[in-house]
Structures are given as structure tokens and as C-alpha cells.
Amino acid sequence: MSYKSPDIHTEKASYHHGDLRNQLLSAGLEIIKTQGINALSLRKLAEKVGVSRTAPYHHFKNKNELLCAIAAFGFQVWTDRLKTIQDKSNISEEQRFREFAQSYVDFAVENPDLYDLMFGQPIWKESHNTGALKKDAYPAFQYQRDFIKSWQDQGILPEGFSDLRLSQVIWSTLHGIARLVIDGIYLQTNDSKQVAEMCDCAVKLFLIESQSQK
Amino acid sequence: MSYKSPDIHTEKASYHHGDLRNQLLSAGLEIIKTQGINALSLRKLAEKVGVSRTAPYHHFKNKNELLCAIAAFGFQVWTDRLKTIQDKSNISEEQRFREFAQSYVDFAVENPDLYDLMFGQPIWKESHNTGALKKDAYPAFQYQRDFIKSWQDQGILPEGFSDLRLSQVIWSTLHGIARLVIDGIYLQTNDSKQVAEMCDCAVKLFLIESQSQK
DNA sequence: AACCTATCTTGACACTGTCAAAATAGATCA
DNA sequence: TGATCTATTTTGACAGTGTCAAGATAGGTT
Numbered sequence: 001m002s003y004k005s006p007d008i009h010t011e012k013a014s015y016h017h018g019d020l021r022n023q024l025l026s027a028g029l030e031i032i033k034t035q036g037i038n039a040l041s042l043r044k045l046a047e048k049v050g051v052s053r054t055a056p057y058h059h060f061k062n063k064n065e066l067l068c069a070i071a072a073f074g075f076q077v078w079t080d081r082l083k084t085i086q087d088k089s090n091i092s093e094e095q096r097f098r099e100f101a102q103s104y105v106d107f108a109v110e111n112p113d114l115y116d117l118m119f120g121q122p123i124w125k126e127s128h129n130t131g132a133l134k135k136d137a138y139p140a141f142q143y144q145r146d147f148i149k150s151w152q153d154q155g156i157l158p159e160g161f162s163d164l165r166l167s168q169v170i171w172s173t174l175h176g177i178a179r180l181v182i183d184g185i186y187l188q189t190n191d192s193k194q195v196a197e198m199c200d201c202a203v204k205l206f207l208i209e210s211q212s213q214k
Numbered sequence: 215m216s217y218k219s220p221d222i223h224t225e226k227a228s229y230h231h232g233d234l235r236n237q238l239l240s241a242g243l244e245i246i247k248t249q250g251i252n253a254l255s256l257r258k259l260a261e262k263v264g265v266s267r268t269a270p271y272h273h274f275k276n277k278n279e280l281l282c283a284i285a286a287f288g289f290q291v292w293t294d295r296l297k298t299i300q301d302k303s304n305i306s307e308e309q310r311f312r313e314f315a316q317s318y319v320d321f322a323v324e325n326p327d328l329y330d331l332m333f334g335q336p337i338w339k340e341s342h343n344t345g346a347l348k349k350d351a352y353p354a355f356q357y358q359r360d361f362i363k364s365w366q367d368q369g370i371l372p373e374g375f376s377d378l379r380l381s382q383v384i385w386s387t388l389h390g391i392a393r394l395v396i397d398g399i400y401l402q403t404n405d406s407k408q409v410a411e412m413c414d415c416a417v418k419l420f421l422i423e424s425q426s427q428k
Numbered sequence: 429a430a431c432c433t434a435t436c437t438t439g440a441c442a443c444t445g446t447c448a449a450a451a452t453a454g455a456t457c458a
Numbered sequence: 459t460g461a462t463c464t465a466t467t468t469t470g471a472c473a474g475t476g477t478c479a480a481g482a483t484a485g486g487t488t
Contacts, residue, residue: 054468062445116335124398124399169391172391176385176389176391179386179389180382183334210374234435256476257475265437268478272436276476277476
């Protein structure tokens with residue numbers, strides 16, 4: 001999971017610096033993963049890439065736009081994972097739903113700071129440049145909604161609600177679990193057993209089949 | 215919903231400045247409510263209260279500790295609202311559950327920046343001084359858990375799970391809805407009709423009685 | 429009256445995001 | 459080829475941030 005330059009000559013490229021934009025994104029993502037989102041400053045990032053403080057401003061309007069670009073990458077990764085889940089054959093639909101739910105929380109727990117960036121407020125609240133971000137984020141949302149709708153059609157998720165509402169609520173549940181876990185509220189990130197149990201509990205609550213156990 | 219000084223002489227008090235600590239908390243809360251959490255800087259806060267930049271450091275170890283104190287106040291307010299819900303008589307338990315869920319999201323939507331502070335990472339991730347914060351936060355969590363347990367005992371919430379797990383998942387759902395809404399992800403804060411519908415959907419999913427509709 | 433100690437201020441440091449103006453160098457066209 | 463254009467990068471600067479160290483102040487205590 002890392003940025004790749006579009007060309008082969010990643011090291012030294014044609015223009016002044018070459019693919020500064022890509023390297024900024026790549027280095028930014030690495031800082032986020034290793035030192036956390038709060039440790040990412042434009043200046044340190046520029047230094048890491050070996051360029052002056054203001055060079056990034058010729059590739060991103062401001063810091064927020066750079067963060068949006070990294071977050072967009074995160075959404076691409078998550079969308080890919082959704083595709084993988086969709087493409088799995090010889091698997092029951094209940095199992096696919098379980099995997100979807102568990103994968104969602106896993107993705108957040110494995111990339112807490114990236115997830116934090118993807119769903120942190122600064123990015124979404126600034127109404128300026130979120131257009132590019134939404135372009136990558138909405139497919140993921142749509143994917144999830146399509147999943148839910150298909151499970152409703154197949155009768156393993158309740159049909160008393162619109163697919164929009166149900167997908168919003170299920171998403172909220174997974175998002176809420178992810179947030180509480182990675183923010184260290186009430187429970188700890190490293191307690192993977194408890195996290196898995198929470199996912200399992202959520203899945204069972206939604207699945208129609210296991211309602212008899214209630 | 216505002217800080218009150220313990221004494222009557224709020225204006226000018228005994229010591230150097232008087233109840234600087236309380237005024238810092240009060241002014242900080244006001245900034246958060248009016249200008250948002252990101253607009254709150256120690257320096258502007260000090261200026262607002264009419265004191266030098268470093269004066270707050272004699273009442274709070276650092277900025278995080280001040281934020282924790284404000285967040286703790288938020289938890290007190292929320293706990294009070296939980297009590298109000300608990301004390302309501304001539305109301306069905308299903309209705310009490312509905313009200314609990316709706317109130318949770320309402321509280322977040324009405325005080326987005328305070329909620330953001332209460333459940334934002336910086337506060338919870340710093341392991342130093344969260345002791346005082348937990349003292350005010352955990353009663354709220356416990357309250358919620360007791361609610362869930364009582365509803366399980368009364369047979370309106372599924373009993374196939376431990377009250378801990380179920381309360382964690384229900385809390386996650388409400389927290390997730392709240393976060394998605396106030397962070398402006400996918401839906402807008404001001405679309406109160408949609409938010410209410412999401413709450414209603416979540417409530418129906420959890421309540422045993424409405425399972426037949428599924 | 430002398431001291432103590434909590435409180436507050438001034439000065440300073442390192443860090444941040446961002447703008448304006450100058451410098452550089454690849455690309456384009458004569 | 460050489461001149462010019464334009465995208466890119468740099469240097470300098472500004473306002474703002476959290477926080478520390480050292481000094482000033484003033485109420486409470488002996």
C-alpha cells in the first residue's frame with residue numbers, strides 16, 4: 001500500500017524535481033503511518049523529500065488539499081478491498097456480510113491514522129476542495145450501499161427500511177466501532193479479541209437468520 | 215449550560231485574579247460553541263479573559279489538560295440528560311429507549327464542537343492526564359450500560375449478548391451516526407429529518423418488538 | 429514587620445501554515 | 459541555434475501557535 005509514480009524513472013525525473021507531487025503523497029503517507037497524522041507538517045514533509053518549505057504549494061493549494069489527496073488514496077485502497085470481498089466466490093452471503101463488517105473495522109485498526117484522516121473533520125468540513133476527495137470517497141459509499149441492497153434482496157438483511165437508511169445505520173455502527181477503538185475510548189486498540197466480538201455482535205444483530213437467538 | 219463560579223463574587227475575587235480557572239473554562243467553552251474547537255488557542259483564550267499568555271499554565275499543566283476539563287464538563291451535562299431520561303415516568307420502556315437514542319444524537323448535533331472535543335482523539339490518546347477526564351466520562355458510559363442491561367432484562371432488547379457487548383454496539387451505532395452527521399460526511403448536519411430517520415431505523419433494528427416487521 | 433508561596437507577567441524559543449518576490453531551468457518558437 | 463515563455467523551486471518574511479525560564483506581585487502566615 002504505497003504511492004507509485006506513473007513513470008518508471010521514479011528516482012530522478014524530467015522536470016525540476018520530477019514527480020514531486022507523488023513523492024510528497026508517498027512521504028506524507030509514510031509519516032502518517034509511522035508517526036501519526038499530527039506529526040505531519042508541510043515543512044517536515046518538504047525536508048524529508050529534500051525540497052524547500054514552499055515547494056509543495058505548487059502542487060497543492062494548501063495543506064488541506066494535500067491531506068485530501070492522501071485521504072483519497074485511502075478510499076481507493078478501501079474500495080479495492082471491497083472489490084476483493086465482492087469477488088469472493090464459494091462463500092455464503094452471510095459470510096460475506098461478516099467479512100465485510102470485520103474488514104471494515106480491521107482496515108481502520110490496521111491504518112488508524114489514515115482512517116482518521118479519511119473521516120476526520122478538517123477534510124470534510126472545508127467545503128473548498130473536497131470535490132476531488134468525494135470523487136474517490138463516494139464510490140466506496142456506493143459500494144457499501146449496493147452490498148446492503150443486495151443482501152436485503154437476498155433476504156438476509158431486514159427489508160423494512162430503505163437500502164439508504166439501512167446502509168447508513170450499518171455503516172454508522174461499523175464507523176462507530178472503528179472510531180471508539182482507534183480513538184482508545186473505553187477499550188484498547190490492541191484488544192483484538194474484544195474488537196472481533198463487537199463485530200460479531202453487530203453482525204448478529206443485523207442478520208435476520210440469527211434473530212431467533214434473540 | 216455554562217460554567218458557574220463556586221462563589222457569588224464572580225466579577226472580582228479574592229486572589230490575584232480570582233477564579234481564573236473557572237473563567238478560563240467558561241470562556242473556553244464559549245469559544246468552542248461559537249467559533250469551533252479549532253479556534254480555541256490558549257493565547258486568544260487568555261486575552262479574552264484579560265490575562266497574560268502564560269497565566270493559564272498555573273491552573274492547567276498544558277492545553278490538553280484544559281481541554282480535558284472542558285470535555286469533562288460535557289460529560290457531566292450528558293450524564294444529567296441521561297438522568298432526566300431515566301427519571302421520566304409514565305413512559306413505556308420502548309419509548310425511553312427511543313428517547314435515549316434520539317437524545318444521544320441530538321446532544322451531538324446541538325453541541326458538535328463540544329462532542330468533538332469529548333470524543334476527539336487528542337484527549338483520549340494522551341495517557342497523561344486523562345484520569346480526571348475518565349472520572350467524569352465513565353459514569354456516562356456506565357449509565358448507558360445500565361440502561362441497556364435493564365432493557366435486556368425487561369425483554370425489549372435481545373438477550374443473546376452480554377450487556378457489555380450490546381451496549382458497546384448500540385453506543386457505537388449512535389456514536390457513528392453522530393460522527394457522520396456532525397463531520398458532514400455523506401449527509402448534512404442541518405438535515406434533521408434524515409437524522410431522525412436514521413435514529414428511528416437504528417432503534418427499530420435493535421428493539422425486539424419491531425423485528426416482526428422485518 | 430518579615431517571609432512564604434501561589435499567582436501572574438515578560439521574554440524567549442521552536443515550530444507551524446502561507447504569502448510575495450526573486451531565481452532557476454525545461455519547453456517552445458524564431 | 460538562440461530568445462523567450464512558463465512551470466517550478468527557493469529565499470525572505472509574517473502572524474500565529476504551545477510552552478519554558480526567570481522575574482515581579484501581592485495575599486496569607488508567622
